[in-house]
Amino acid sequence: MHxxxxxxxxxxxxxxxxxxxxxRVLAVLEKRxxxxxxTLAPDADLSxxxxxxxxxAALEYVTAVEGEFGIxxxxxxxxxxxxxxxxxxxxxxxxxxxxxxxA
Amino acid sequence: MTYEMLRRSSGVVxxxxxxxxxxxxxxxxxWLGRVDDLPSPETVTGFLSSRQNSDGGFAxxxxxxxxxxxxxxxxxxxxxxxxxxxxxxxxxxxxxxWSAAHADGGFAMTPGQASDVWATYYAVxxxxxxxxxxxxxxxxxxxxxxxxxxxGLAWSPAHAKDGTSDVRACYYALTAWSTATGGQGPLPWSxxxxxxxxxxxxxxxxxxxxxxGDDTDCLWATFRATSALSRLGExxxxxxxxxxxxxxxxxxxxxxxxxxxxPVPDVWAAFCGVGALRELGAGAEDFEDIADRVVETVLSFRxxxxxxxxxxxxxxxxxxxxxxxxxxGHFSDTGERDALRWTESCMLPNEDGIxxxxxxxxxxxCTLWALSAGAFRDDTAARGRIADWLxxxxxxxxxxxxxxxxxxxxxxxxxxxxxxxxxxxGESVAAHLRDIAGYVATCETAPGQYANVxxxxxxxxxxxxxxRALNRAVGxxxxxxxxxxxxxxxxxxxxxxxxxxxxxxxxxxxxxxxxDEFGLAWDAGHLTKFLDSVRTADGGFAxxxxxxxxxxxxADCLGRRLEMRLSPERHALPPLALS
Numbered sequence: 001m002h003x004x005x006x007x008x009x010x011x012x013x014x015x016x017x018x019x020x021x022x023x024r025v026l027a028v029l030e031k032r033x034x035x036x037x038x039t040l041a042p043d044a045d046l047s048x049x050x051x052x053x054x055x056x057a058a059l060e061y062v063t064a065v066e067g068e069f070g071i072x073x074x075x076x077x078x079x080x081x082x083x084x085x086x087x088x089x090x091x092x093x094x095x096x097x098x099x100x101x102x103a
Numbered sequence: 104m105t106y107e108m109l110r111r112s113s114g115v116v117x118x119x120x121x122x123x124x125x126x127x128x129x130x131x132x133x134w135l136g137r138v139d140d141l142p143s144p145e146t147v148t149g150f151l152s153s154r155q156n157s158d159g160g161f162a163x164x165x166x167x168x169x170x171x172x173x174x175x176x177x178x179x180x181x182x183x184x185x186x187x188x189x190x191x192x193x194x195x196x197x198x199x200x201w202s203a204a205h206a207d208g209g210f211a212m213t214p215g216q217a218s219d220v221w222a223t224y225y226a227v228x229x230x231x232x233x234x235x236x237x238x239x240x241x242x243x244x245x246x247x248x249x250x251x252x253x254x255g256l257a258w259s260p261a262h263a264k265d266g267t268s269d270v271r272a273c274y275y276a277l278t279a280w281s282t283a284t285g286g287q288g289p290l291p292w293s294x295x296x297x298x299x300x301x302x303x304x305x306x307x308x309x310x311x312x313x314x315x316g317d318d319t320d321c322l323w324a325t326f327r328a329t330s331a332l333s334r335l336g337e338x339x340x341x342x343x344x345x346x347x348x349x350x351x352x353x354x355x356x357x358x359x360x361x362x363x364x365x366p367v368p369d370v371w372a373a374f375c376g377v378g379a380l381r382e383l384g385a386g387a388e389d390f391e392d393i394a395d396r397v398v399e400t401v402l403s404f405r406x407x408x409x410x411x412x413x414x415x416x417x418x419x420x421x422x423x424x425x426x427x428x429x430x431x432g433h434f435s436d437t438g439e440r441d442a443l444r445w446t447e448s449c450m451l452p453n454e455d456g457i458x459x460x461x462x463x464x465x466x467x468x469c470t471l472w473a474l475s476a477g478a479f480r481d482d483t484a485a486r487g488r489i490a491d492w493l494x495x496x497x498x499x500x501x502x503x504x505x506x507x508x509x510x511x512x513x514x515x516x517x518x519x520x521x522x523x524x525x526x527x528x529g530e531s532v533a534a535h536l537r538d539i540a541g542y543v544a545t546c547e548t549a550p551g552q553y554a555n556v557x558x559x560x561x562x563x564x565x566x567x568x569x570x571r572a573l574n575r576a577v578g579x580x581x582x583x584x585x586x587x588x589x590x591x592x593x594x595x596x597x598x599x600x601x602x603x604x605x606x607x608x609x610x611x612x613x614x615x616x617x618x619d620e621f622g623l624a625w626d627a628g629h630l631t632k633f634l635d636s637v638r639t640a641d642g643g644f645a646x647x648x649x650x651x652x653x654x655x656x657x658a659d660c661l662g663r664r665l666e667m668r669l670s671p672e673r674h675a676l677p678p679l680a681l682s
Contacts, residue, residue: 047650049543055647055650058647058650059605060157079636079646081645084442
């Protein structure tokens with residue numbers, strides 16, 4: 001296999017991981033917010049897009065994501081309000097956490 | 104007392120919808136047959152439904168625990184709105200109400216708390232009118248124990264032994280009985296003595312007061328008294344004078360006001376005025392001359408959030424928001440003086456604490472915030488009256504305090520009361536402070552750990568509030584506080600209310616306050632890291648690191664005071680209690 005093929009495969013694998021992670025994060029939101037989450041744009045601000053996404057809901061969201069992926073969030077050191085503000089950012093945060101754990 | 108400061112309002116407006124006001128507005132419109140005048144009722148439903156917690160109950164503001172008060176107000180108002188159903192929230196709401204039931208037949212405001220007649224009334228109405236269920240048979244035994252020696256009804260059986268009767272307690276108990284029985288079957292009290300006590304609350308002017316000895320008639324008491332008498336098939340001694348007194352509360356161009364001399368029409372006055380006239384037999388035709396202006400006034404109280412506040416939103420100051428601005432040092436000298444005078448005007452006649460909003464019942468927490476902000480700083484007589492109100496009128500038989508008169512005890516209110524009595528009471532309140540220790544002991548879940556109510560879960564804030572109250576009451580050492588701080592210290596910065604992972608501003612404020620109170624060392628760098636995580640782009644503070652936006656004036660006040668504590672001047676933290 002050529003290097004370019006391997007790179008392509010790696011990129012494709014990462015994209016696939018990202019999609020799977022996003023799907024699982026979305027499922028967490030759907031469980032809490034139902035229809036409103038189903039139509040969510042990946043870069044939409046959750047506190048604007050989801051009715052009732054207050055600090056309590058945000059905490060439940062982070063906790064549910066922790067449970068879903070077996071990770072632990074540092075609430076002070078990790079800038080949670082940035083990483084958990086959109087579906088895309090959450091998925092990226094989760095993917096990096098999972099990779100760190102595997103390293 | 105004059106209320107001129109309230110007419111134009113010099114306090115600070117939060118701009119938030121309030122559940123109490125939203126319920127009153129929707130009910131008033133419903134009673135007038137004008138709920139269809141409400142533009143965008145779905146926005147009201149949206150505001151009300153945002154108060155539902157995952158346990159199925161509702162809370163009076165987001166993030167707080169469910170309680171019977173909020174659950175009834177939300178479910179009833181939603182049922183009143185166009186499109187509202189009998190079961191607007193599903194079976195989870197009914198299950199939550201039952202979770203606050205006691206075996207003796209009474210209901211608590213929140214699970215674990217003692218039963219009181221406010222909570223029992225809300226729970227019974229929610230179960231019967233919203234969920235179509237039957238209350239427990241033991242309810243009638245609990246209700247029967249509410250009659251005091253003077254013939255009136257009290258907040259709880261324990262209150263009845265001391266002889267504290269109140270028109271509101273009569274109304275809540277009679278309505279719970281009436282709702283549960285359809286008004287049929289034996290009355291669990293001496294009808295003659297109860298009727299006589301209620302009728303005696305009417306003054307020669309025609310209005311009613313809440314209690315024997317009160318000297319100012321008010322529309323709230325008049326509504327509850329006429330309703331209670333109506334449940335008994337009775338009328339006031341002088342119904343015509345009562346109707347005239349109620350109608351005299353109308354302003355020429357607007358809606359109802361609360362008592363003689365009070366200048367501002369508000370949402371609760373509209374609710375009480377319309378409600379009382381209905382109880383006195385008024386039909387739709389009797390409201391023809393006033394309905395349009397009452398509806399117009401009430402609709403003008405809507406806020407951008409979808410619900411209502413108590414008066415025109417731009418003038419709807421409240422004591423907590425105003426106190427928060429004062430404590431944070433946001434006013435100029437002139438503004439501070441006016442805001443303090445406005446705050447000092449927020450007292451009901453006959454009730455010497457400070458209320459959240461003008462015309463609402465006096466609340467212990469709000470009184471502490473107002474005093475901490477500087478209210479009555481140089482008025483020894485007023486501070487003495489506040490101490491007397493706490494110790495003489497609203498301390499519960501278990502030694503604790505609830506948010507307002509007749510509400511069962513909780514740790515937030517008890518800690519607030521202990522702080523107020525400590526600073527205002529002198530020697531005369533020593534026994535009352537010692538009684539506080541009795542209540543605190545009932546909330547201990549393990550050595551040195553406390554819950555907000557007996558039977559609740561232990562938390563950092565309840566523990567530190569309990570220890571503060573105990574210290575004010577009988578004195579205590581700092582060892583339990585030290586243990587609690589170690590248990591809930593978050594490694595990266597701040598303190599968590601439960602566990603040690605998610606820090607929040609309120610818990611961190613309590614932690615630093617307790618550290619100072621008990622002379623415990625705390626790490627400034629650890630606090631700085633936490634404050635950095637909750638500071639927002641606009642210079643405010645969020646309640647937790649999870650949110651990007653400010654948590655509003657109260658959060659900004661607490662964050663600002665923590666910053667001031669870290670400054671070289673080391674400004675002391677005011678001993679506040681909030682939640």
